[in-house]
């Protein structure tokens with residue numbers, strides 16, 4: 317039981333022993349004992365949960381399987397605590413990231429590229445938490461039924477970078493105080509880690525790709541308990557509606573129905589691979605022992621999900637010649653963003669410091685992609701597609717596509733045209749493309765710095781440092 321429940325003098329209404337949970341009042345008409353793979357009591361930490369049920373899933377993810385982990389439960393039952401944790405009890409997100417980068421460091425014969433995206437579904441609208449300007453995202457599907465979303469995908473190299481991105485995202489994530497929770501999540505959030513790997517010694521070998529979703533679902537809430545009104549009430553009703561669609565989808569899947577109503581909510585559309593598709597899924601049902609009915613609905617939900625069967629496979633995306641185009645475009649797109657940031661300095665509508673940080677961050681991403689791509693041959697690519705996940709940027713505008721590939725015909729992007737001649741990317745090796753982009757950026761920045769040298773002496777020094 318949490319502080320609020322103890323302070324309110326609430327009683328403990330449920331018992332837990334081994335892998336079972338049941339109501340303490342044996343005369344209750346719902347005398348069912350719910351049995352699960354694991355039941356964790358209130359003495360358990362997030363690390364205990366991680367070691368028992370999450371780690372094996374992360375191991376599979378690193379072998380190339382897709383994986384999804386949900387935290388499901390009523391409001392204030394500890395979902396956010398499970399995923400994000402705190403200083404003394406790190407959450408699953410940090411524990412997963414740590415394991416992932418440890419694994420990557422241990423595998424000397426492999427090369428890895430790790431991407432990270434973070435989105436929320438708020439009042440049935442999908443917002444990118446890594447890019448404030450990228451709101452109201454549209455879900456698209458390719459012919460194979462893969463869900464595509466133009467969310468920013470940050471390329472990350474270590475746990476600190478992941479945590480930094482996550483904390484940036486948390487600043488805009490919707491949280492508000494309700495009567496049940498001082499910091500109640502008003503949206504469903506999805507962290508997605510995308511892992512691409514290939515054999516370091518095999519130049520044109522296949523690329524394995526897998527994604528891992530960590531989801532902190534907003535909790536179901538009863539208006540009689542939360543006393544929500546106005547905006548909070550609207551949010552609560554959207555949360556309850558999407559959770560009810562999730563319940564319907566699980567029921568249809570467990571009953572083996574042919575038609576599954578994934579399209580009834582954004583949440584279930586985004587989860588379609590995790591529910592009955594190509595992903596290994598883990599559902600963590602968070603409960604409080606101090607509520608009767610609200611707590612009962614969680615083990616009931618979790619039990620219904622146990623009969624859902626997924627069809628999983630290792631995802632070998634394609635051979636290098638297909639992906640080479642993707643990495644070249646990815647690099648080019650990062651370079652374009654980098655250049656844009658340098659140009660934006662002229663407008664000075666943001667603080668100098670913010671631009672410098674963005675430039676630094678993009679430079680790091682470019683070098684990470686470069687390291688992963690190194691060794692691939694510069695043979696003429698046949699396809700423009702890099703891969704299909706929801707950090708995919710098929711046909712989006714350069715403004716929206718923060719990272720990822722773009723169709724070849726879009727290069728150089730029209731709005732970026734500066735009169736400089738740019739050769740089609742097929743004719744360039746990766747090194748040539750990188751060198752060209754770097755010289756363009758350096759030139760622009762130098763011109764700008766020269767023009768503004770009096771006013772921006774300090775800025776020019778740090779910019780020059782960052783470009784050297």
Ligand SMILES: Nc1ncnc2c1ncn2[C@@H]1O[C@H](COP(=O)(O)OP(=O)(O)OP(=O)(O)O)[C@@H](O)[C@H]1O
Pocket residue numbers: 318389390391392393394395396397398497499500501502533534535536602
């Ligand atoms: N295992 C735990 N140990 C310590 N504190 C906890 C634990 N679980 C939850 N809490 C505390 O209980 C409160 C509610 O938890 P949390 O915000 O994680 O709930 P939630 O299920 O995400 O709620 P909502 O659906 O409203 O967002 C927080 O103050 C949190 O710190």
